[in-house]
Amino acid sequence: MFKFITGKPLWANILLGIGILLVLFFLFFQSLSWITRHDKTLAVPSVTGKSFEEAKKLLEGQGFEVEIQDTVYNDTAALLSVVKQFPNAESKVKMNRTVYLTINRDAAPDIDMPKLTGQSFRSAQITIQQLKLKLEDTIYAPYFARDLVLEQHYKGQPIKEGTKIPMGSGIVLVLGRGTGSELLEVPDLVGLNLNEAKTVLEANGFTSGTTQPEGADPNWFVYKQSPDHFTPNGNVNRIRQGQIIDLWVQAEKPVRQMVDSANAQP
Numbered sequence: 510m511f512k513f514i515t516g517k518p519l520w521a522n523i524l525l526g527i528g529i530l531l532v533l534f535f536l537f538f539q540s541l542s543w544i545t546r547h548d549k550t551l552a553v554p555s556v557t558g559k560s561f562e563e564a565k566k567l568l569e570g571q572g573f574e575v576e577i578q579d580t581v582y583n584d585t586a587a588l589l590s591v592v593k594q595f596p597n598a599e600s601k602v603k604m605n606r607t608v609y610l611t612i613n614r615d616a617a618p619d620i621d622m623p624k625l626t627g628q629s630f631r632s633a634q635i636t637i638q639q640l641k642l643k644l645e646d647t648i649y650a651p652y653f654a655r656d657l658v659l660e661q662h663y664k665g666q667p668i669k670e671g672t673k674i675p676m677g678s679g680i681v682l683v684l685g686r687g688t689g690s691e692l693l694e695v696p697d698l699v700g701l702n703l704n705e706a707k708t709v710l711e712a713n714g715f716t717s718g719t720t721q722p723e724g725a726d727p728n729w730f731v732y733k734q735s736p737d738h739f740t741p742n743g744n745v746n747r748i749r750q751g752q753i754i755d756l757w758v759q760a761e762k763p764v765r766q767m768v769d770s771a772n773a774q775p
Contacts, residue, residue: 550602621671631656652753689750702727715750
């Protein structure tokens with residue numbers, strides 16, 4: 510072989526070497542598809558919506574590897590079901606390719622209840638959606654500011670901000686009804702205890718404002734209110750529905766003062 514090579518001119522040896530390299534390159538590229546199984550592809554089956562065990566069995570049965578990529582919580586999907594897959598269904602991939610699955614959690618994670626009171630209804634809606642809670646219902650209560658969130662309830666009870674609740678829980682909002690266009694008579698609350706006065710205000714569509722002193726016993730008696738039941742000239746006072754009435758209370762029941770109706774203006 511050595512004599513054969515050395516017996517040839519240099520140019521012939523160069524051509525021979527180039528020819529051998531071309532043959533080797535040709536054989537390499539011809540065998541590459543066989544080595545990588547380029548022509549062996551499979552369509553990825555759709556496993557979204559199936560349980561993880563069912564999806565794993567189906568994928569592995571068709572020659573795919575399976576790996577959980579992430580877990581999320583979706584209250585509209587079955588627990589421990591596949592909510593996302595990669596590669597997507599019907600994608601053409603090589604044999605033994607790994608299919609990554611995103612699985613729905615087996616329970617709703619706990620989140621902190623946000624502070625919705627004091628917000629507008631629209632702002633509260635956005636917060637509820639962002640935290641993946643549900644607006645279960647709205648209730649209107651007497652208050653001069655319409656659609657202002659007055660209270661937040663969970664399972665029929667007021668709930669404080671920061672309380673842990675499951676994601677997807679239903680929240681009920683108590684909203685201000687706003688002031689109406691009709692003028693209503695201001696009820697006479699003097700002489701009633703605090704509980705009775707607040708009941709009368711609610712029944713007549715007015716808003717209970719501040720109570721002085723703060724933290725007073727609910728059985729104490731109203732001795733002053735603002736606005737008053739009567740105007741300075743002795744007529745019955747009228748305000749819009751939903752407006753605020755402030756109360757002053759004391760332990761002793763006050764002595765009622767009679768208004769001289771003869772001096773009242775028509």
